[in-house]
Amino acid sequence: MTELLKALGDEDVGMNDLAKIIAKDPSMSMNVLKIANSAFYRLPYKVATVERAVNMLGMREITMICVACGSYRALMPSRNTQTFSYDEFWKHSVATGVIARKICRELRIGDYNIAYFLGLLHDVGKIILDRFAHDIYTIVIQTTFEECVPMIEAEKRLIGESHDVIGGFVMEKWKLPEVFADAARYHHSIMESPEYNRAAVATISLADQLARVREFGFGGDKSGVVFSETEAFKVIEGVNPEIADIDIFKFVYELEAVNDEIVEMEKILIA
Numbered sequence: 001m002t003e004l005l006k007a008l009g010d011e012d013v014g015m016n017d018l019a020k021i022i023a024k025d026p027s028m029s030m031n032v033l034k035i036a037n038s039a040f041y042r043l044p045y046k047v048a049t050v051e052r053a054v055n056m057l058g059m060r061e062i063t064m065i066c067v068a069c070g071s072y073r074a075l076m077p078s079r080n081t082q083t084f085s086y087d088e089f090w091k092h093s094v095a096t097g098v099i100a101r102k103i104c105r106e107l108r109i110g111d112y113n114i115a116y117f118l119g120l121l122h123d124v125g126k127i128i129l130d131r132f133a134h135d136i137y138t139i140v141i142q143t144t145f146e147e148c149v150p151m152i153e154a155e156k157r158l159i160g161e162s163h164d165v166i167g168g169f170v171m172e173k174w175k176l177p178e179v180f181a182d183a184a185r186y187h188h189s190i191m192e193s194p195e196y197n198r199a200a201v202a203t204i205s206l207a208d209q210l211a212r213v214r215e216f217g218f219g220g221d222k223s224g225v226v227f228s229e230t231e232a233f234k235v236i237e238g239v240n241p242e243i244a245d246i247d248i249f250k251f252v253y254e255l256e257a258v259n260d261e262i263v264e265m266e267k268i269l270i271a
């Protein structure tokens with residue numbers, strides 16, 4: 001993944017070089033092919049080689065696939081050391097991605113495939129904290145459950161920093177496009193995000209809350225939310241007022257239809 005990210009920052013690197021780097025890693029190649037052939041991209045025919053996949057989907061899409069799969073793999077701890085359920089965590093992440101993509105597509109805001117990956121990685125700071133501040137993070141999770149406080153509050157109180165800031169910091173280090181770092185860093189504090197990325201950040205924040213309401217997975221805490229009163233809703237409304245016409249309950253109900261997509265992506269990422 002490091003080699004891949006370095007190559008992407010280099011303007012002289014072409015599609016073929018990229019395909020070669022990916023092909024060196026068999027499990028990364030497998031994931032690229034699985035995702036390229038999944039319902040997610042709905043390609044008119046099956047692709048059998050990494051070169052073909054890179055050509056069909058383009059460098060940016062391929063990078064996002066590799067980063068998503070790679071970060072999952074790199075950050076996966078052994079079963080007996082995790083503080084919370086990683087399966088539930090990734091379910092929540094995939095659900096947030098799928099919902100963000102649906103919001104973007106329906107309201108024609110930004111690039112909807114990017115929205116998917118932003119959603120997928122928005123809470124990556126939680127995994128990093130669990131991995132590198134494991135003992136104290138165990139207490140954070142305990143506190144969240146026992147005191148029914150949002151995770152971010154327990155993190156700030158006990159660690160002094162929270163998963164959003166940590167996630168943003170790491171994505172900056174990974175040299176991902178700025179919108180990735182912003183989506184992670186500001187998904188709990190939208191109005192602090194730079195204006196040019198605020199609509200993307202708001203989409204992730206709204207998708208995060210909807211994913212939690214649907215209880216697709218463990219998002220850290222559960223709370224009753226009136227969506228039209230959230231900052232995220234208001235920011236998106238500023239970009240496309242049509243959001244006000246969406247019946248949010250119907251929208252959430254219709255998410256049943258994306259369940260298959262969530263299950264499919266989970267299988268690819270978590271397998």
Ligand SMILES: [Fe+2]
Pocket residue numbers: 122123163164187188
């Ligand atoms: Fe979060």
Ligand SMILES: [Fe+2]
Pocket residue numbers: 092096122123208219
């Ligand atoms: Fe989340």
